[in-house]
Amino acid sequence: MVTLNRPEVRNALSRRMLRDLIGVLVEAEGCQETGAIVLTGAGPGFCSGDDLSEAASTDAATFDQSIGLLQRLTRTLLDLKKPSIAAINGAAMGGGLELTLACDLRVAAQRAVFACPEVAWGLVVTNGASVLLPAIVGHGRARDMVLTGRTFDAAWALAAGLVGEVLPDDRLLDRAMALAEGMASRSQAVRLTRRLFDDAGKEAIVNALAREAEAVGRARRGPAGEKGLRDFAARRSGEGTGR
Incomplete structure (x- = not known):
């Protein structure tokens, strides 16, 4: 089991954490x-997304x-030969939600909530979300999440x-581990089946990552992105909330 371990900032993804x-x-x-x-x-919490207070100071x-590091983490998850399960124990926001999209399965605690709040900070989604999210929930729901920034509950x-x-x-966690053990016990069949899914969508994801990296960089350099990061840094009061 891999645990995101920065609970003091709701497991926001710093550059060091991404490398680790x-x-x-x-x-x-x-x-x-x-x-x-x-x-x-x-x-x-599961993960509040990118560490925007770190981003605001760079x-x-x-x-x-x-x-680039965040997208590398997503590519690493997508390229794993072994199956992955996101056990979403609390809020999965922005980059944290995007991280779960790269996993094969997602299970959630009743207290979990989900959001793509990028627009609130003048930024845009990345990590393949423009392809992965609509593939999972449908285009209508994906647009609702991404364009409004609303928070949705586990139900x-x-x-x-x-x-x-x-x-x-x-x-x-018991359920997530049981699912993991079940897939591990059928490793060859699971591996071959995953390859069928992954090969079909790989080119679209690679292209999406490139487009999203360019878009979020442009947003970050624009006045809304600059202001969003400044506002975030000003509002932060000891708890991390990410992109």
Whole structure:
């Protein structure tokens, strides 16, 4: 099990954390004893997204590097030969939600909530969300999430197909581990089946990542993006809320 472990900022994704996560996933991929990977968050939240307070203190070029790392993490998840499960134990916001889209399965705790709040900060989605999100929930729901920035609860996520199951908070990890063990026990069939899905959509995802990186960089350099990051930094009061 891989745990996002910055609970003091709702597991916001700093550059260091992104590098660490990529390394852990690569290590898990090479471990013969690991048959599947469960991704969850420490504390009451899953992941609040990019660490925007870090982004607000950097220049545009460094921001671009952070987006590159975030997309590299997504590509690492998508390229895994082993199945992955997002055990969404709380809020999955922005980049945190996008991270779950790269997993094979998503299960959520009853307290989980979901949002794409990028527009509130003058930014746009990245991490393949423009392809992965509508493929999972449909174009109408995806546009609702991305264009309004609204927050949706676990019941909505289940009805929309964003998650496959919603469980009591204290049963989430047990269920995720059971799913992982089940897939690991059928590793060859699971691997071959995943390849059928992945090969069909790989080109679209690669193209989406490139378009999104360019779009979010342009948004970051624009007046709305600059103001959004400044406003975020000014509002932060000890709790992290990400893109």
